[in-house]
Amino acid sequence: MRTTIKAAGPSPPDPPPRVRPTRQGDQSASRGPESPQEGLLGAILDSVAHDLRNHLTTILGAATTLLEFQAVLPAEARTDLLQAIQEEAGQLNGYVSRLLDARRLRGAGACEQPSLDVREVARHVVRAGVRARTGRTLVCRLPRILSLARGDRTLLEGALDNVVRNALAYGPVGSRVTVSVWEEPRAVCLSVSDEGAGFPGADPERLFERLRRGGAAGAGCGLGLAIAKSFMQAMSGEITLGERRGGGAEVILRLAKA
DSSP: OOOOOOOOOOOOOOOOOOOOOOHHHHHEEEEEEEEHHHHHHHHHHHHHHHHHHHHHHHHHHHHHHHHHHHEEEEEEHHHHHHHHHHHHHHHHHHHHHHHHHHGGTTTOOOOOOOOOOOHHHHHHHHHEEEETTTEEEEEEEEEEEEOOEEEOHHHHHHHHHHHHHHHHHHHHTTTTTEEEEEEOEEEEEEEEEESOOOOTTOOGGGGGGGTTTOTTTTTSSHHHHHHHHHHHHHTTTEEEEOOOOOSSEEEEEEEBBO
């Protein structure tokens, strides 16, 4: 029998500790708070992802119906479907433009603050809301004379559009959503009010958190107000929540005068 005897000596060093792979969530936690530009870019991406599937579903459904039933559809129905495809494609084009505009945010200290007439933004957003045919009445109240505001049209359209869509989603069918514009001594204001349940018992600040719902469960995915707040902050603007007289919610957006 052969016996092997190991020479006495220092024990081998302990193996190095295994390094746990860093998860994406750990990386974001170690990076610290995100910059305003990162937050805004994230909000823009959320905004696009928020509505992209809905618009594509409408386009796909309308196109499929035209292809499968074009021989039996009346001319009026075919026209309605074609208009739906055109309108939804226009909305998607707007989202792509918003993403392209967001490129300048990388490395920028702040967004440019050109002068703009917020009435033009309100008209554009309301026309899009009316075409959506949500079963709610959308009204726009604009003054004849208004000071110019300091802000970015693309970002203001995104903020107002998200607030209007929230109001249309949460308001009861057959109710009214009103977009109003006015001015204060140092600011130009837009408000969106509805006839829904409002924010009973809710902390207004928490309603701006992503994925936080403020109305009926299942309506929307809780991104609209968070996105709107990021857009307004990028323009040094302000967004506040309140209760509408007579019931319902009111969201006010403020921009400094030019």
